[in-house]
Amino acid sequence: MSIYRQEEREINDGQFRAKTDNVKNILQILKTMNFRDQANVVLSPSGIKVTVENVKCAQANAFIETDLFQEYEIEEEMVIFKLNLTSWIECLNIFGGGSAGAASPSLKMVYRGHGYPLVLELEEDGVVTDCEIKTEEPEDTLDFDFFSTGVMNKIIMRSECLKEVFTDLDVTSEMMEILMSPDAPYFRVSTFGNYGTSQTEISMESELVEHFECKQTLKQRYRMSLIKPSIKPLTAALKVSVRMDARGFLCLQFMIRTESHHICFIEYFCCPEEEDGDD
Amino acid sequence: MISTTTTTATTTTTTTTAICQPRTPPPPTPTPTPTTTTTTTTTTTTIETHPIISAAGEIVVSNTLRHTPWSPLTLHSPTDIIGSLARLAKLCVLRITRTHLYFIINEPGTVHRAPGLWAELDQGHYFSAVTMSGVSEEHNEIFLEFEPDKLSGTLSVFKSNNIAVRNLKIKLAKKLAPCLTLEMQMPSFSEHARTVVHDVPVLPLPRRQWHLYQEPEMPHFSASVYLPPLKKLRHVVERMKSLSSSLTLAANRQGTLVLSVTSDAANVSTYFRNLNMPTWVDVQCSSVPLL
Numbered sequence: 001m002s003i004y005r006q007e008e009r010e011i012n013d014g015q016f017r018a019k020t021d022n023v024k025n026i027l028q029i030l031k032t033m034n035f036r037d038q039a040n041v042v043l044s045p046s047g048i049k050v051t052v053e054n055v056k057c058a059q060a061n062a063f064i065e066t067d068l069f070q071e072y073e074i075e076e077e078m079v080i081f082k083l084n085l086t087s088w089i090e091c092l093n094i095f096g097g098g099s100a101g102a103a104s105p106s107l108k109m110v111y112r113g114h115g116y117p118l119v120l121e122l123e124e125d126g127v128v129t130d131c132e133i134k135t136e137e138p139e140d141t142l143d144f145d146f147f148s149t150g151v152m153n154k155i156i157m158r159s160e161c162l163k164e165v166f167t168d169l170d171v172t173s174e175m176m177e178i179l180m181s182p183d184a185p186y187f188r189v190s191t192f193g194n195y196g197t198s199q200t201e202i203s204m205e206s207e208l209v210e211h212f213e214c215k216q217t218l219k220q221r222y223r224m225s226l227i228k229p230s231i232k233p234l235t236a237a238l239k240v241s242v243r244m245d246a247r248g249f250l251c252l253q254f255m256i257r258t259e260s261h262h263i264c265f266i267e268y269f270c271c272p273e274e275e276d277g278d279d
Numbered sequence: 280m281i282s283t284t285t286t287t288a289t290t291t292t293t294t295t296t297a298i299c300q301p302r303t304p305p306p307p308t309p310t311p312t313p314t315t316t317t318t319t320t321t322t323t324t325t326i327e328t329h330p331i332i333s334a335a336g337e338i339v340v341s342n343t344l345r346h347t348p349w350s351p352l353t354l355h356s357p358t359d360i361i362g363s364l365a366r367l368a369k370l371c372v373l374r375i376t377r378t379h380l381y382f383i384i385n386e387p388g389t390v391h392r393a394p395g396l397w398a399e400l401d402q403g404h405y406f407s408a409v410t411m412s413g414v415s416e417e418h419n420e421i422f423l424e425f426e427p428d429k430l431s432g433t434l435s436v437f438k439s440n441n442i443a444v445r446n447l448k449i450k451l452a453k454k455l456a457p458c459l460t461l462e463m464q465m466p467s468f469s470e471h472a473r474t475v476v477h478d479v480p481v482l483p484l485p486r487r488q489w490h491l492y493q494e495p496e497m498p499h500f501s502a503s504v505y506l507p508p509l510k511k512l513r514h515v516v517e518r519m520k521s522l523s524s525s526l527t528l529a530a531n532r533q534g535t536l537v538l539s540v541t542s543d544a545a546n547v548s549t550y551f552r553n554l555n556m557p558t559w560v561d562v563q564c565s566s567v568p569l570l
Contacts, residue, residue: 084544090521091547096514127511129549
């Protein structure tokens, strides 16, 4: 590998090119998703979608829209590949995302096409870092088919209250139960730990609840280990929407405001725990 | 911050003596010396007959608070250097001359095959007053072997921002055994000053061993460059550490330094350009670079 290949490379050739002045935005979003090493990446004219799956039972998707970038060009309708998310984050973080007050590093990304690595160029104060992240064939991702039954309970609330609930969950409990209902208690999170059952309720009349739409009472249990990865994006979010469909699938959507005041969304799907009978 | 001033201290020392051959730490693979410094068995005998102690070779280095209108009240202390020494090796040699302090580690340390080290510090940067008298007029130097870990513990008080040490005095004394006595005056609530005294044991080295601790020779080199700001360099290296266990370093004589790592998942290279280069006179390399 020639040391000076930075000059040799035709940095402007390829299927996809994007440039941003502030790498911190993307870095912040990707860091919340890093509960697995591998991620599927979809590049499209509307932006970048990053998908991380958890043992085929849970899935996180981050949507990084084009308005986060100063330049965004793509020649295909859709480009999909798989890469090592942890390495991508380490590369984006090579300059530490800039120190407080100092100019933050700029980022250029280029993808030449199938089989080529994702090429990054970061620059801060005259120091340049080149990265080549190897890409692989994308994996099939789950389609949670969320709207199929047509029935859905939805609550949109400010993230503070859910943050408190989720970060204080009883760690000795294997399961977490969520209840969403048009009648009291409206929204309840329960855990069943070694020392007892703990329940937290949020009323629809609470001022932190912005939108409440529950047609029927739905109650489901989820494995704590599958819910835990959602705490990171929740901590970074301003608002969260909690949706549950008739089959018991859970969808959490996090609205995150980046450092440069752009809005990004991360959604987290989770399969319910199979139950043998009613409790 | 003490750490940044300490690092600049060593670099300014070298640039003021630009005409002479700049002194830098020895190369990573120093020539191992056959006689090791594990002279514990002969410790007692050397003390009795040691010329330094018996000839009233007392060194008193006192460090009083410096205050300039534009800088905060800080005491310069080689705390960070000693901390790094402690991580590199169990034993270190302190050489004291009229004007300088030297820290010398000869043997590779027990920690991860650490490299040898030769550090030169200007006394005036750290201490406001130094008096020393060595073995003799002709050889006016003192060589002390000590455990940097022990000294680091004492100096760690300087790291804490809450405790403002007013005064630090370091003396070489013989109590039960030879030691460096550090006397620190700390603020106290009562009218009486509070003095904390730490004794760090040292082993004075006899003159016949001094040749083992001389300045290492500069090897033949192809490229030389001043490192970029260490904070940035350290951050890049730490990120690269998580990608691969080995790093490639490349440099040329135009002030470019390149760090690269390769792993299964990614290849990363960082380019530092327009770095300063030291000037060399009396060189063993083929040409003198221009700054």
